[in-house]
Amino acid sequence: MRYDLFMAGFGGQGVLLAGNLLSYGALIEEKNVSFLPAYGVEKRGGAAMCTVVIANGEVGSPVIGRPSFCVYLNQTSFERYGAKVKDGGIAIINSSLVDDSGWQRSDLEVIRIPMNRIAMDLGDARMVNMVAAGAYAARSGAVALESLEQALKSVLPERNHRFIPANMLAIRAGAAAITP
Amino acid sequence: MQQVFKRPVSLKDVQTHFCPGCNHGTIHRLVAEAMDEFGVRERTIGVASVGCSVFLYGYFDVDVVEAPHGRAAAVATGVKRARPDSFVFTYQGDGDLAAIGTAEIIHAANRGEDITVIFVNNTTYGMTGGQMAPTTLVGQKTSTSPYGREHAKDGSPIRMAELLAQLGGVAFSARVAVNTSRNLMDAKKQIKKAFRYQVEGKGFSFIEALSTCPTAWGVTPIQANERVGRELIEYFPLGIFKDTADWNPQSSPTAPVEQPGALPFPEFMHEI
Amino acid sequence: MSQRLFVKGNEAVAMAAIEAGCRYYFGYPITPQSDIPEYLSRELPKLNGEFIQAESEVAAINMLLGASATGVRAMTSSSSPGISLKQEGISYMAGSELPGVIVNISRSGPGLGGIDASQADYWQSVKGGGHGGYHIVVLAPASIQEMYDLTMLAFDLADIYRTPVMVLADSVVGQMKEALLPNPRPVTTLPEKGWAVRGRKEGTPQMIVKSLFLGDGELEAHNWKLHGKYDVMREKECRQELFLTDDAELIITAFGSVARIAKTAILMAREAGMKVGLLRPITLFPFPAQAFKEVTGRCKKILDIELNNGQMVEDVRLSVARDAEVFFYGRPPGAGSLPVPEELFEQIIKHY
Numbered sequence: 001m002r003y004d005l006f007m008a009g010f011g012g013q014g015v016l017l018a019g020n021l022l023s024y025g026a027l028i029e030e031k032n033v034s035f036l037p038a039y040g041v042e043k044r045g046g047a048a049m050c051t052v053v054i055a056n057g058e059v060g061s062p063v064i065g066r067p068s069f070c071v072y073l074n075q076t077s078f079e080r081y082g083a084k085v086k087d088g089g090i091a092i093i094n095s096s097l098v099d100d101s102g103w104q105r106s107d108l109e110v111i112r113i114p115m116n117r118i119a120m121d122l123g124d125a126r127m128v129n130m131v132a133a134g135a136y137a138a139r140s141g142a143v144a145l146e147s148l149e150q151a152l153k154s155v156l157p158e159r160n161h162r163f164i165p166a167n168m169l170a171i172r173a174g175a176a177a178i179t180p
Numbered sequence: 181m182q183q184v185f186k187r188p189v190s191l192k193d194v195q196t197h198f199c200p201g202c203n204h205g206t207i208h209r210l211v212a213e214a215m216d217e218f219g220v221r222e223r224t225i226g227v228a229s230v231g232c233s234v235f236l237y238g239y240f241d242v243d244v245v246e247a248p249h250g251r252a253a254a255v256a257t258g259v260k261r262a263r264p265d266s267f268v269f270t271y272q273g274d275g276d277l278a279a280i281g282t283a284e285i286i287h288a289a290n291r292g293e294d295i296t297v298i299f300v301n302n303t304t305y306g307m308t309g310g311q312m313a314p315t316t317l318v319g320q321k322t323s324t325s326p327y328g329r330e331h332a333k334d335g336s337p338i339r340m341a342e343l344l345a346q347l348g349g350v351a352f353s354a355r356v357a358v359n360t361s362r363n364l365m366d367a368k369k370q371i372k373k374a375f376r377y378q379v380e381g382k383g384f385s386f387i388e389a390l391s392t393c394p395t396a397w398g399v400t401p402i403q404a405n406e407r408v409g410r411e412l413i414e415y416f417p418l419g420i421f422k423d424t425a426d427w428n429p430q431s432s433p434t435a436p437v438e439q440p441g442a443l444p445f446p447e448f449m450h451e452i
Numbered sequence: 453m454s455q456r457l458f459v460k461g462n463e464a465v466a467m468a469a470i471e472a473g474c475r476y477y478f479g480y481p482i483t484p485q486s487d488i489p490e491y492l493s494r495e496l497p498k499l500n501g502e503f504i505q506a507e508s509e510v511a512a513i514n515m516l517l518g519a520s521a522t523g524v525r526a527m528t529s530s531s532s533p534g535i536s537l538k539q540e541g542i543s544y545m546a547g548s549e550l551p552g553v554i555v556n557i558s559r560s561g562p563g564l565g566g567i568d569a570s571q572a573d574y575w576q577s578v579k580g581g582g583h584g585g586y587h588i589v590v591l592a593p594a595s596i597q598e599m600y601d602l603t604m605l606a607f608d609l610a611d612i613y614r615t616p617v618m619v620l621a622d623s624v625v626g627q628m629k630e631a632l633l634p635n636p637r638p639v640t641t642l643p644e645k646g647w648a649v650r651g652r653k654e655g656t657p658q659m660i661v662k663s664l665f666l667g668d669g670e671l672e673a674h675n676w677k678l679h680g681k682y683d684v685m686r687e688k689e690c691r692q693e694l695f696l697t698d699d700a701e702l703i704i705t706a707f708g709s710v711a712r713i714a715k716t717a718i719l720m721a722r723e724a725g726m727k728v729g730l731l732r733p734i735t736l737f738p739f740p741a742q743a744f745k746e747v748t749g750r751c752k753k754i755l756d757i758e759l760n761n762g763q764m765v766e767d768v769r770l771s772v773a774r775d776a777e778v779f780f781y782g783r784p785p786g787a788g789s790l791p792v793p794e795e796l797f798e799q800i801i802k803h804y
Contacts, residue, residue, distance in 0.1 A: 020458075020629070027458050027631055035458075035629040061716035062628050062709075065792025154458070223651035225522070228662075237660045243649035245521040246662035248544045251514035254506070258518025259649070261502040262476055262526065266651050284514070287507035 001056055003142035004064045007132065008049035008081050009073030009094075014129030017155060019050035021133050024151035025143035026054040034062035047077060054142045069140055071132050072098055073115070092135050094128065111139065113177045119170060127170035134174025145175055188212035190221045192241050201401020203391035204232060204300065206358045208239050210368050211271070211298055214375040215242070220267040227256045229281075231273035232307045233300065250281025253288035256295045267378060269296040274315040275305045278338050282314075285344070292349025292383040296374050299340060302391040303412065310396025314338045317415055322396070337415060341388040345421035351383035353422040357390040359408040363418065370420070382424065390416055457632045461599040461625040462487035464632050465555055466495070468603035469527055471637050474553070475501030476526035478515035480508060480534060483567045484623040485557035488529040509534040513541030513554070520545070520552045521661040523648030525607055529555035532573050533564065535581070542616050543582030546678070547663030549647070551610035553603070554588075555619045557626040560785035569622035569709055570785030574763035577620050578737040585675070587682050589617040589689065590736040592707040596630035602734070604637055609689065611642045613681055620736065622759070624709035624790070682738070691734035692743045696722065700729030702804050703747055705768055706757040707733050710791070714757055717796035726804050736764070741771035748776035755779045755803045757796060759789070779803045 005022065009015045016037050023035040036051045051067065053059050066086040072078035073094045082103065085091050090109045093100055096116030103110070113135055119127040137143045148171055152164045187193060191212040198204045215221050221242055228236035230249035237244035247255040252270035260268045277285050277299050288295065304322055305311040312325040315337045319328040329337075345353040352374055356367035367389060374385035390412045392404035399407065459467070466488050469477070477492040489505065496503045502519075506512035512528045519526040530538060535556045545552055556577065560570040577590045589609050591602040599621065606617040649659045665671040695715060697703055706714045711732040721728040731747055731754075733740050748754060754776055756765040765780045772778060781799045783789040 023629065024458055027456060032631060033458070033629075036624065037627060037629075058715075059630070059712075060719060061713040061793045062624065062630075063713050063790055063792055065794040222653050225649045225651060227518070234664060237658065237662070241652065241658060243652050243659040244661070245518060245649055246544075246548070246660070246664060247517070248514060248540055251510065251517075251541070254511040254514035255518035255521075257504065257511075258476070258478065258515035258520070258526070259522055260518075261504065261515070262519035262522045262524045263650065266522075283507050284511050287511065291504075 003054040003069070003140050004067045005052045005069045005071065005136060005140070005142070006049065006064060006067035006081070006084060007052070007071040007073070007136075008047065008077035010076065011046045011048045013048065013073050014126065015048040015073060016050055018129035018133040019052050021148060021151050021155045022054070022136065022143055023052055024154050025137070025147035028147045028150050029143065031056055032059050034059045036062045047080075049077065049081070069136065071136055073128060073132060074098065090139060092132065092139065094132065111135070111178065113174065115174070118173050118177065122166065122170050122173060124166065127167060130167045130170035131174035131177070134171035135178050137171070138175035138178040145171060188216045190215040190224075190241055192239055194239065196239060197235065198232065199393075199395045201392055201394035201404050202232070203302070203358050203389070206364065207298065207300060207367075207389050207391065210358070210364075210371050211269070212240065213368065214372045217372060218267075218375050218379050220375070220379065223265060224267045224269070225259050225263065227252045227259065227268065227270040229270065229272040229276040231276050231305070233271050233273055234307075236271055250276050250279070251284055252276065253281065253284040253293070253295070253297065257288050257291070257293050260293055260295050264294070268294075269298060271298045272300070273306065274299070274301045274303065274313045278314040278340050285340075286347070289344045289384045289386065290347045290349045292351070294378055294381055294383060296378045296385045297387070298371070299386065299388045300391045301340070301388055301416065302393040303337070304393050304396045306393045306396055310393065317411060339416060341386060341421050344386050349384050350386060350422055351377045351424045352385040352420070354386070354420040355388040355390065355416055355418050357408055357413060357418055359390070359392075359405045366418070388416070390418075457634060458629055459596060459632050460487055460627060460629050461593070461596050461621060462557065462627070463491055464596045464599040465529070465603045465619065466491035467634060468600040469553070469607070470495060470499065471634065472525060472604045472607040473637065474525040474527050474607060475499055476519045476524055477501070478504050478506050478512040478519070478526070478528050479530065480506050480512050482531045482534045484559060484626055485529050485531050485555065487626070488555060488557075509537035510540065513538035513545075516552045516554075517541055517545050517548070517550060520550045521548070521649050523645040523650065525551075525611075527553040527555065529557070531556065532558045532561050532570065535573065535576070539576075539582035542588065543580075543584050543586065544663050545616045546580075546582075546586035546588060547584060548661050549614040549678075550616070550661065551614055552616045553606045553610055553619065554616055555603070556621070558620065558622050566786055567623065568785055568787050569624045569759060569790055571622065571708060571710065571759040572763070572785055573620065574736065574758070574760065577618055578739065578767075586678060587737050588615055589613065589685065589738070591617065591619050592734060592736050593619065593621050593625055594708050594711050594732065595625070596628065596632050598734075599625060600632055601635065608638075608640045608642065611645070613685060614647070615681065620708070622709050624712075686738040686741070689735060690738050690740040690742065692740040693730070693732040693734060694743070694747070695730040695732070697729035697731060697747050697751070699727050700747075700751050701727045702753045702755060702800065703729050703731050703751050704755050704757060704796075704800070705731045705733070705744075705764075707736060707764065710757055710759050713791060713793055714796050716793040717800055720793060720797045721800045721804070726800065728800055728804065733764070739767045739771065741767070744768060744771035745773055748773040752776050753779070753803060755781060755799060757791070757799070758782045759785050759791075
């Protein structure tokens with residue numbers, strides 16, 4: 001199997017961390033991964049995006065023109081990159097910040113998740129990226145949630161390991177938002 | 181019978197290619213004597229520059245790396261960092277060190293690289309045929325300043341020994357000349373001191389040696405020597421511009437306060 | 453088996469340098485390669501090595517020259533504008549037959565250009581970027597594993613042939629993260645560095661590292677010697693990847709990051725029933741001319757894809773069988789010009 005993901009938001013939303021987390025999770029599952037980051041001009045507040053490819057065999061191109069799976073965390077990235085999703089693909093939208101009314105993509109499966117609200121209900125709006133990662137993992141089946149839990153230990157610096165349980169709650173909440 | 185004068189063992193028994201009246205041979209000898217005195221020949225790595233001094237390996241009986249034009253201080257940095265036990269010196273002319281190699285010399289000095297730099301200043305580009313150098317005196321005619329160097333157009337000659345003395349990494353900076361026997365004796369003393377500083381791991385040591393170029397200057401060897409005493413020393417005063425001998429890094433976290441202008445050599449005064 | 457790590461390409465280069473025994477690094481900051489000096493500034497002091505942030509690219513390459521002249525393994529890294537500045541030193545190192553590793557995580561130009569991925573330094577890298585008519589070995593990794601493996605190989609080739617070796621990549625391979633198996637340094641028989649300057653001990657000959665040869669015929673002989681080495685490299689050191697070329701009716705050739713994108717396009721073509729393969733040069737100098745000759749003995753159509761306006765394609769044209777057709781598709785580098793697999797697939801359809 002081969003999974004690809006394009007995730008975009010603004011700097012500070014943790015897009016790159018989420019991409020890293022999913023990549024590590026896949027690595028733990030003995031899969032091959034490429035993680036290609038891109039920044040806007042400013043590291044914080046500018047655009048942040050990444051492309052992740054997970055494959056059992058060779059990854060091939062780390063650059064994906066029309067990803068089959070896209071996650072949009074803010075309005076700007078949705079407007080700028082909404083057209084990227086491959087025909088018949090899947091888009092996960094952070095409906096707390098993105099208004100997609102009037103989007104003419106009837107071919108897509110669009111999943112709207114109020115990620116900021118979920119994160120805030122769990123006590124920290126900064127966990128939006130974890131909600132997104134959980135939602136992607138659950139819908140795509142690219143990575144198991146257990147692998148993400150293990151991956152958090154590698155992705156987070158040691159001093160932040162105390163936040164792993166809270167992050168796992170956010171990941172599971174994101175996953176739960178997928179399965180009705 | 182006691183032999184009182186002999187060729188330093190660090191110097192090869194060959195004739196130099198230098199023009200009659202050129203001071204390179206004399207300065208080579210002083211450097212070789214210092215090498216002998218400290219017994220560092222077997223661990224010396226010389227860095228040759230581009231100019232008349234490029235044939236360093238032809239005269240010094242030591243291992244030599246040839247640097248691109250102006251880059252001797254950077255090459256020496258690489259050599260010394262890779263082989264900290266070696267004794268590393270560069271030998272550079274004024275075009276090489278004070279024009280195309282200005283960045284390299286300033287930063288090697290500022291880092292306090294544990295190397296010794298012999299800077300030979302004859303106020304011209306000798307090997308390329310006597311063009312204007314950064315050290316050419318105002319009014320001096322060269323093949324590229326046929327009307328004489330103009331301050332307004334070409335700036336003024338750079339005093340490297342003074343300039344480098346201001347940098348924190350420099351342990352020793354002095355200007356010497358070999359135009360008279362008295363100056364030559366002084367030069368010998370300062371070169372040895374510069375060597376000793378590296379041997380003792382004190383940091384960057386710098387010797388600016390005023391020199392002649394009778395060929396480019398269009399004068400006889402004797403006239404060239406006279407010009408050093410008459411014109412060069414007037415603009416480029418001899419002396420020590422920095423000496424950290426008495427500086428105790430334990431008691432003083434910062435570099436010693438520099439005194440303005442040249443300090444006279446301790447034992448000789450120069451009125452030529 | 454050692455554990456797979458997940459690292460950036462730039463970090464893989466730095467890790468490989470340390471594994472290869474390199475303890476001396478000299479560099480100047482420039483995007484997008486600063487992870488390399490950052491990593492080595494942290495790690496080399498722990499290994500009694502030396503890291504110097506030089507005052508300029510020119511100084512950095514000359515510090516490399518000096519360190520290398522003493523026989524140690526040393527490296528520098530930069531990106532395109534910085535590599536232009538280093539060309540003086542590279543020419544001197546080539547002339548003085550000094551080993552040394554130079555990493556170019558290239559960016560778009562000319563001039564200040566931009567920081568986006570670029571393959572526009574191909575000519576500068578393989579044709580002798582400085583004066584005097586020399587070559588250096590140029591290796592073009594396309595994955596994080598190759599960033600690691602080829603950097604280690606670079607040190608060996610540098611020592612074996614007494615030549616500067618360049619690792620030429622771009623920000624895709626430099627900034628991307630992938631799994632890395634940090635293989636131990638391969639066992640290689642390396643020549644003694646008897647030529648190095650270490651101080652002339654009594655009874656040993658004087659060592660001189662130089663590129664100046666003024667005697668009648670000396671420089672010509674030296675140049676013949678250098679070019680003799682290049683011929684040996686052409687014979688022994690060509691490396692390439694062949695992917696699905698056996699039955700191919702169209703062969704794509706590309707190097708580095710673009711070859712990765714092309715590979716996915718090739719798989720799209722295969723799914724559509726088109727017999728397309730890939731010939732990816734791994735050594736850009738020596739150029740794997742023989743491999744091109746062989747594949748075009750059977751497959752008569754080659755499509756060269758580059759992130760520039762057409763540079764490697766000149767070497768491809770010189771290498772293919774006489775009756776082969778060579779097509780070119782390139783995008784000059786800059787923001788947004790990195791081609792995607794779908795775009796290359798269209799090119800495949802066009803030329804198939």
